[in-house]
Amino acid sequence: MAANKISDRIYSVGVQNPDLRVFDIVMATKYGTSYNSYIVKGEEVALIEASHADFEGVYEENIRQVVDPAKIKYVILNHTEPDHSGALKDILRLCPEATVLASAVALNYLKNIVNEPFNSRPVKDGEVLDLGGVTLNFTTAPLLHWPDSIFTYCPEEKTLFSCDVFGSHYSSDKTFDKDIADVDGYKEAFKGYYDAIFGPFKPFVVAGMAKIAKYPFETVCPSHGPVLTKEGLLPYVLDSYRAWSKPVRNAVKTVPVFYCSAYGCTAKLAAAIVDGVKEVIPDANCEAYDLIKNDMAVMREKLNSSDAFAVGSPTLNADAVPPVWDLLAGIDAINIRKRPVAVFGSFGWSGEAVPNLVSRLTSLKTAVVGEGFKVCFVPTDADLEAAKEYGKQLAASIK
Ligand SMILES: Cc1cc2nc3c(=O)[nH]c(=O)nc-3n(C[C@H](O)[C@H](O)[C@H](O)COP(=O)(O)O)c2cc1C
Ligand SMILES: [Fe+2]
Ligand SMILES: [Fe+2]
The missing domain is CATH 3.60.15.10 (Ribonuclease Z/Hydroxyacylglutathione hydrolase-like)
Structure with missing residues (x-):
């Protein structure tokens, strides 16, 4: 040298x-x-x-x-x-x-x-x-x-x-x-x-x-x-x-729904949220993504370029699961402010995942819809209907 x-x-x-x-x-x-x-x-x-x-x-x-x-x-x-x-x-x-x-x-x-x-x-x-x-x-x-x-x-x-x-x-x-x-x-x-x-x-x-x-x-x-x-x-x-x-404007409203799910409970809520979003914005680009099956860099990119997004985690060991935290670690904190976000998840007894995610996303100054949405163990038809309503609220909060 x-x-x-x-x-x-x-x-x-x-x-x-x-x-x-x-x-x-x-x-x-x-x-x-x-x-x-x-x-x-x-x-x-x-x-x-x-x-x-x-x-x-x-x-x-x-x-x-x-x-x-x-x-x-x-x-x-x-x-x-x-x-x-x-x-x-x-x-x-x-x-x-x-x-x-x-x-x-x-x-x-x-x-x-x-x-x-x-x-x-x-x-x-x-x-x-x-x-x-x-x-x-x-x-x-x-x-x-x-x-x-x-x-x-x-x-x-x-x-x-x-x-x-x-x-x-x-x-x-x-x-x-x-x-x-x-x-x-x-x-x-x-x-x-x-x-x-x-x-x-x-x-x-x-x-x-x-x-x-x-x-x-x-x-x-x-x-x-x-x-x-x-x-x-x-x-x-x-x-x-x-x-x-160059600033990118999505041609249609883009609302990715990210989740992890060990036994399919949170996955069902994710699907219901997608249905809710699409009922309000039929041409929305709104899909559910299992974070275990998708590349994290691609998921982070989808989150940062979204118009709104949803994130779901079951509660495991009194918290949201690591892939969900990993996704949030890639948030572009400056541009995420005021972005509408839905937080959801299934839990068994203590249910910390949703409030912990809401707390983090609130500190990032995103616009979390309500107080998040959580369901005990396997969602009933009524729970899925409520999840769909929650998805509709998310879609309605996109400017
Ligand atoms: C390893 C493990 C740890 C768990 N820890 C908690 C916990 O600390 N608090 C809680 O409320 N539920 C806990 N649960 C229960 C799950 O949150 C519950 O089974 C939930 O329905 C799983 O949703 P999923 O099918 O979307 O993964 C735990 C489950 C597993 C498998
Ligand atoms: Fe530097
Ligand atoms: Fe440097």
């Missing part, structure tokens, strides 16, 4: 982690990842991003290949997640006079990440930093993907430092996109990264892309994965982000 020249004034000094197979607990990283960091050299020197703490040694060596770290005047953090800020404390020991530039929110977070004093200055949207012969423009990018995020743009090199945006968990010994041999593998990693990190923030992606449209960038230096170029994959990357972030 070594430092690599990106242009006359920009160098890549980050580190590769090809063996990583899970990132942030929940993301599979089949192709590993990289913790990118860049040096911009004018008369003064700026370091952009500060890599992962586990790789501080090799990171420092890479920096030394380009510049004596004591000469770093500014450390710019586009975002403070520890994959970008983990090595900051160690790097600042090498350049104690350096000033950390980041959004005000980021500097606030850094207090509790670095846990010792350092020089810092918040940067505002539109602010320009002159390094002498080369400048950097800062653009706030809220919720891409934390409240702290900013973009940094270098007009002299037409280069955008986009942080996690346009990133990918794709480790490679090639610095540039155009040198990657396995383009399909890269595209798979790029889509997986978008879905996991930016899927919940689509409106913010649209807003962020509108803000950087004024910059005629030809190179993007993201914080993970290869450097993107206009001759290489940059057009693909930009087109993909635009397409994936």
Whole structure:
């Protein structure tokens, strides 16, 4: 691993982690990842991003290949997640006079990440930093993907430092996109990264892309994965982000009914709820899905793109069952607010599943219909009729 020249004034000094197979607990990283960091050299020197703490040694060596770290005047953090800020404390020991530039929110977070004093200055949207012969423009990018995020743009090199945006968990010994041999593998990693990190923030992606449209960038230096170029994959990357972030309106009302059922009791309630929804909205796209028999990623996607949904669980060991919680763990919390939700399930004696699910969905600010619907053991015809009524209420609450 070594430092690599990106242009006359920009160098890549980050580190590769090809063996990583899970990132942030929940993301599979089949192709590993990289913790990118860049040096911009004018008369003064700026370091952009500060890599992962586990790789501080090799990171420092890479920096030394380009510049004596004591000469770093500014450390710019586009975002403070520890994959970008983990090595900051160690790097600042090498350049104690350096000033950390980041959004005000980021500097606030850094207090509790670095846990010792350092020089810092918040940067505002539109602010320009002159390094002498080369400048950097800062653009706030809220919720891409934390409240702290900013973009940094270098007009002299037409280069955008986009942080996690346009990133990918794709480790490679090639610095540039155009040198990657396995383009399909890269595209798979790029889509997986978008879905996991930016899927919940689509409106913010649209807003962020509108803000950087004024910059005629030809190179993007993201914080993970290869450097993107206009001759290489940059057009693909930009087109993909635009397409994936476009708001989708369902052609017909889409109301998936998710459930688990050990002995078929909750399954019967699910079928009755589907009947109720269809009685109110005959052309609704409304189907019941057994979570044990369906792919969880597909189920999560159906939930997040629904107009309303229902979720059912029997009570096992005083709670809803794990696949149902797993489904809810994939909820896009920002966009789910006010979404009508029906909660149902069969139980034997204590019946905690429905109230526990109602409590979680209420804390996510969804619009739970009534107090949920539960039935003791095997539903009677009257119970199924009531479940159908509950499905009708769900359909009626869709705006
Ligand atoms: C392993 C196991 C644990 C259970 N634990 C509870 C419980 O803690 N509280 C309760 O009310 N019912 C409990 N039950 C009873 C089920 O909720 C009840 O049989 C229900 O009708 C099953 O619905 P289903 O056919 O949709 O799975 C349990 C059942 C099983 C199989
Ligand atoms: Fe991040
Ligand atoms: Fe990151």
